[in-house]
Amino acid sequence: MIALDSIIGTLNLDDEQKFITYLQKKNKRKDAKNIDLFKLLSKSTLDSKAICNQLYQTKNSNAYHALRKRLFQSLIDFTANKNLEDENSIDMQIIKYILASRTFLIQKNYQVAYKILDKAEYLADENLLYPILNEIYHTKIQYAPNYPKINLEDLIRKQKENQNKHQLEDQLNIVYAKLKTVLNSISHESKIINFEIELNDILKSTDIELNESLSFKSLYQILAIANISALVTNRYYEIESFVLKSYEILKRKKETNKQLYYQIYISYIIANTLFRNKKFTSSLNYLKEMEDLMLLKKGVYFKEFILKKTLVEALNHNYTDNQDKAISLAETILKKKHNDIESLLDLHLSLLMFYFQKGQLLKAKSVLSKFYHTDQWYIEKASIDWVIKKNVAEILLYIELESDALLISRLRSFKRSYSNYLKQIGQTRILKFLNLAEKIYKNHNYLTSKTFKTDVEEAFERNTANKEDIFVISFYAWLKQKINKGDLYKTTLKLIQKQ
Incomplete structure (x- = not known):
C-alpha cells in the first residue's frame, strides 16, 4: 500500500490548500472522493479501514485502493509542477x-x-x-x-574548462557521499570508526585545490566534509580558520546570486562553527547574512532554512545573557508546523536546556514529555550524539525533581546502552560526570566534602581552555553550581566567559 501519510506530511498548510484547489480544477466528476480522502489523511487519525467506511459507507476495499493510487499520482504531479514553478x-x-x-x-x-x-x-x-x-x-x-x-577553438576551450569543473564537482560529490556514509555509521548505527583515517583514505584518491574556480556547491561540499569531522570529534576549533578562509575566497567571486541554496547552507555552517567556538557576535553576523540570502528570490528557501537559522540564533542569545529572547525564539517557531525533523528535535532539546538553566523545571519536564519515541528512533532521525545529550539532560532533570524511580531507571538504562560506546570514542568524561551527579543525589554529604570539589576539578578544570565544547561546559556548570550554591545560568555564563 502506498504510504500517502508520509507524503502528505511534507505539505505545509499553504501547500495543502493549493493541492485542494489543484484537485478541484482537475476533477471532472462532482462525486470524486479524492479531496475527501486527502482531508481525512491530512487531519484524521483514523486507520485505513475506518477511512474506507467513512468514504463508501461499506468495505469497498477495491475502490478505496484505486482512489489512493489516483491520489498518489495527483500528489506526484502537483509536487513536480510546484517544483517547476519554483527553484527549477x-x-x-x-x-x-x-x-x-x-x-x-x-x-x-x-x-x-x-x-x-x-x-x-x-x-x-x-x-x-x-x-x-x-x-x-x-x-x-x-x-x-x-x-x-x-570560433570553434574558443568553443572547444570553454567545453574543456566546463568539463573540468563538472568533474571536480563529481569528485567532491563522491567524497561527500562516502563521508556521509561514514558519519551515518557513527551517528545512526553506533559503529566505532576512526573518522580521521577514513577521511584521509577517501581524500587520497582526489586532487582538490581550494581556489576561486570552485562553485558554491563545491565549496559547500568541502565545508560540509570539514563540518562532519568537527561533529564527530567535537573539535570545531580545528576547522574555523579553514571555513572562514574558504568562504572569503568564494566571496571575492562576482557570483553573489549563484547557487543560492548552497550559499545559505555555507552561511549556516559558518554561523554554527563560530557559535560552537563561543564567538557569538560573529556567529550572529553570519546569521544575518544567512537571513538576507534566505529572502532572495522571493524567499524560495526561507521555509527550508528557518529552523536551522532560529536554532543557532536562539543558542547564541542564550549564551550572551539574553535567555528570555532565546526562549521566545524557540517557543514561537515551535508553534508552527515544520518538516525538518532533525532541527525540530534540536530546538526542543535546546528549549529544554533553556528552561532547565532558568530553573523552570516543570516547563523542562513538559518538553521532555514530548520525547516519547524510543532511543533508536531518535538515533535514526537525529544522531546518537543527540540521544546522549537528551539522556544526560533527562537525568539531571530527574535529580532536580527528586524523581527517584525515574532517575534510577534512566541511569541504569543509559549506562547499559552507552557506556561501551562512550569509552570507545574517548568520551569517558560524560560517564565521570554522571557518576558525580549520581553520588551527589545518593549522598548529600558528598556535596559538601573536599573530595567532591577535587573530583570536579580533576574531571573538568584540567580540560578547560578555549577548545572545550560549549555543551560540555553547560553540563559541568551544573556541578560547579552545586559547589558554589549559585544560580545555574549565571554559573554557566561565567564558565563560558572564561574560555
Whole structure:
C-alpha cells in the first residue's frame, strides 16, 4: 500500500490548500472522493479501514485502493509542477532554449539558433549548471562548421574548462557521499570508526585545490566534509580558520546570486562553527547574512532554512545573557508546523536546556514529555550524539525533581546502552560526570566534602581552555553550581566567559 501519510506530511498548510484547489480544477466528476480522502489523511487519525467506511459507507476495499493510487499520482504531479514553478524554473527555461535552438539549427536558421544558445549559455553559466552547459557547448560545436561566425577553438576551450569543473564537482560529490556514509555509521548505527583515517583514505584518491574556480556547491561540499569531522570529534576549533578562509575566497567571486541554496547552507555552517567556538557576535553576523540570502528570490528557501537559522540564533542569545529572547525564539517557531525533523528535535532539546538553566523545571519536564519515541528512533532521525545529550539532560532533570524511580531507571538504562560506546570514542568524561551527579543525589554529604570539589576539578578544570565544547561546559556548570550554591545560568555564563 502506498504510504500517502508520509507524503502528505511534507505539505505545509499553504501547500495543502493549493493541492485542494489543484484537485478541484482537475476533477471532472462532482462525486470524486479524492479531496475527501486527502482531508481525512491530512487531519484524521483514523486507520485505513475506518477511512474506507467513512468514504463508501461499506468495505469497498477495491475502490478505496484505486482512489489512493489516483491520489498518489495527483500528489506526484502537483509536487513536480510546484517544483517547476519554483527553484527549477531557470533549468526549464534553459532547456526550452536548447530545444528551440535545435529546431532552428535543423531548419538551417543558424543566426537565430546561436543567438538563443548564447542566452542559454549565459543563464547556465550564471547558475553554474555544468551538465546543461556541456549540452549547450555540444550543440554549438556540432553545428559550428555550418556557421563561419563561430570560433570553434574558443568553443572547444570553454567545453574543456566546463568539463573540468563538472568533474571536480563529481569528485567532491563522491567524497561527500562516502563521508556521509561514514558519519551515518557513527551517528545512526553506533559503529566505532576512526573518522580521521577514513577521511584521509577517501581524500587520497582526489586532487582538490581550494581556489576561486570552485562553485558554491563545491565549496559547500568541502565545508560540509570539514563540518562532519568537527561533529564527530567535537573539535570545531580545528576547522574555523579553514571555513572562514574558504568562504572569503568564494566571496571575492562576482557570483553573489549563484547557487543560492548552497550559499545559505555555507552561511549556516559558518554561523554554527563560530557559535560552537563561543564567538557569538560573529556567529550572529553570519546569521544575518544567512537571513538576507534566505529572502532572495522571493524567499524560495526561507521555509527550508528557518529552523536551522532560529536554532543557532536562539543558542547564541542564550549564551550572551539574553535567555528570555532565546526562549521566545524557540517557543514561537515551535508553534508552527515544520518538516525538518532533525532541527525540530534540536530546538526542543535546546528549549529544554533553556528552561532547565532558568530553573523552570516543570516547563523542562513538559518538553521532555514530548520525547516519547524510543532511543533508536531518535538515533535514526537525529544522531546518537543527540540521544546522549537528551539522556544526560533527562537525568539531571530527574535529580532536580527528586524523581527517584525515574532517575534510577534512566541511569541504569543509559549506562547499559552507552557506556561501551562512550569509552570507545574517548568520551569517558560524560560517564565521570554522571557518576558525580549520581553520588551527589545518593549522598548529600558528598556535596559538601573536599573530595567532591577535587573530583570536579580533576574531571573538568584540567580540560578547560578555549577548545572545550560549549555543551560540555553547560553540563559541568551544573556541578560547579552545586559547589558554589549559585544560580545555574549565571554559573554557566561565567564558565563560558572564561574560555
